[in-house]
Amino acid sequence: MLQFTPLQRIAIAATIVLGILFAVPNFTPRESWDALPAVVPKTRVTLGLDLQGGSYILLRADTETVLSDRLNNTAGDIRAELRGRNGGDRLNFSDLTIGEDAISLRLESEADAEAAVERLGRLFRPQIAAVSASVREAVVSREGAVVTVTQTPEYRAQTADAAVSASIEAIRNRIDALGTREPTIVRQGIDRIVVEAPGDEDPEGLKEILSRAGRLTFHEHDRTVPIDQALAGRVPPGSKVFEADEAAEPFILLRETPLITGDMVKSASSGLNTDGGGFQINFAFDSVGARRFARYTRENIGRRFAIVLDDQVISAPTIQSAITGGSGRITGNFSPAEAERIAVLIQSGALPAPLQVINQRTIGPGLGADSIRAGTISLVVGFVAVIIFMPLCYGRFGLYADAALIANVMLLAGALSLLGATLTLPGIAGIVLTVGMAVDANVLIFERIREELREGRGAVQAVETGYQKAFSAILDANITTFISAFIMFFLGAGPVRGFAVTLAIGVITSVFTAYVLTRVFAGGFVLKARPKALAL
């Protein structure tokens, strides 16, 4: 088994050349390399956020809120139906309770209940014409005079899924609008979203952009009750006390139902306040919004209205004249960044589901650069130490092991580039560890050859038997390491996963280089030179 056919030799050489070819882009300046013809591989290892700096933000979409909002709407539909708003007789009911995924109500008699089941069943029948109504929204059941309307699991799943997808779309718009450098937004599991933004973007600003609901509404001012009385509890029905970010007027009483909502805003941008200091937000309505706004301002000159973002009043101006142009501006004491952020929120629209940051990891570019330096230094020192050590112990065979080790690192780098893997600091540690452990296979083989020599075998036979007998141990040893790496990958939060990937690939490449490549050298040597005694 020391002989290799020419074809085998070519295959082995080709593998290593390919590895080098894929590894090389990582060590060359990007611009000059990218200018080369297309046949040359250009994929590189991506640096993890812990090496290049940046923010990892894990968000959870609160789909429960979305579903309970829907259930509230459904309750409204039920009331309207049974009160005869859609035509049909009025059916009296009481005890309408909204649970987690069901609404129950008591009718006056079982006959009424039966009629209610019939009518509500029709109400929630899937509408074939509607695009999204491929699943039935709810099922209606009756127990005595109590009717229960339950959201179907398919509807809940579909609604939650759509809300998360739409939220991803919304935050993608927001991040794009901010011009953040190449962020990645990935959905994880059912209700999680991972945002990774490289570079030294302000993480607090990023988090705010990601997690603010961004619900913009315009409300009518309620002047019927002075604010201090409203705060004391005398709030007129249909009105609500809103908080404002203003020391002079911290609370303001507004009509709860908005005049205009954010979805009627076509565009928004920030700019320098044209009169007075600070920055302002310019916005333009779509045609529906523009018409409504024009009519309202024409009829209410001299009165106030309020612009509310996420239940917080950001501006409450007095209407000076009818605004018919369909555009307006929000002035206030905004910093440029704040104005920009609000404009992005308005422009991108509200989040369909509230998002909550549940995990944040931000690494500054300084620490990342330190880590790259530290990782590289340790890799080089460890590598050189092993390279020197092997020939000291095994002479000529140590050099073969060194050649295999260098080929191994190249193959590992090539494989990581080819896969477009992300290199993290633990990933570098994985490479270092691979360097230490890759020679293990060679140690096993060489020690075995020594034993065979001691037992009096000739050089060729000792080398041959050494390789043969060491194989089973090499295989076992590497499979156990591979199992660990495999489990680690599935445990995997980001950086640990990077370690698992380099370790697993390192195991595979090291078996190839340590067992196959060194055998080409060692076999070639003993078969050609036919030494009487091996210096090992």
Place this chain on the structure above:
Amino acid sequence: MLLKLVPENTAVDFVSMRLGAFIGSAIAVVAAIAAFFILGLNFGIDFRGGVTIVARDADPVAIEDVRAAVSDLGFGSPTVQEFGDPQTVKVAIAEQDAEDGAEADDQEAVQQAAAVAIQEALRATLGEDVEFESVEVVGPTVSGELVRAGATAVVIAVAMMLLYIWFRFEWRFSVGAITALVHDVVLTLGVFAVFQIEFGLSIIAAILTIVGYSMNDTVVVFDRIRENLRKYKTKSLGDVVNLSINQTLARTFMTSVTTLLALVPLYLFGGEVLRGFTFAMIWGVIVGTYSSVFVAAPVLIAADPRGAFEPRKPEPAEAGAPA
């Protein structure tokens, strides 16, 4: 002249040392378990949740001032320590409880608010030009998941090793291998408890690697024991084990040396972030090497795998062939 760290043809009687080794290991394991339960592990942010911030200033940081400023925020007693160099400080607080009756979402929001408050306090104490090198916020959802995932991963890894050895060798071998493995994991947890080194997700990765490495060492010794059991049918089990350990001693030792050659520079130059991880690895390599010689093999003698080979007596032709 080649360097030989282990002399040729060693004939150390490891088997007769097994009582001493057993007592030593037993004491170490009991001590490790005691440390684990009495001192507990110093869980890092991954498992405990909360906020960890690393800040770097142009001048050496007055640790006490930072501690005072962060303590004033009322997030319990913060951990404030130098991180790598005097200009860099690491501030950590435990997971904050939301007010009673708060929902899960508020619990997450409280951690976020705490992170912002600490950054403001650091800016106020160290000046506006302080740089935040790292900000980590882990809420209760994620920390709970990581604890479960970490523990599950270690248990699954050990179980899969057990199955693998069982499949490749025979159940009596897996008893020895798993005893060695549990020994290594327990001693690693123990050393982390004794020195109160921060125990995070990366340490779990290190433990999983140790599991693989320790197994690797053990497998090589076992592989040889199996080979010799077939080869020398008349020798006593103790002699076969002794012979096998001695035959593989040079390899066991050399592999540990090359792995340490790579790991020690990583410990020395790899920076603060990797220190705990590398420490665990170095410790694991040393303990793993010890256990494959002094724990796995003696347990194997106690389990007596001889029986497994007896029914297959008529195979002299295969005696010298690889297993």
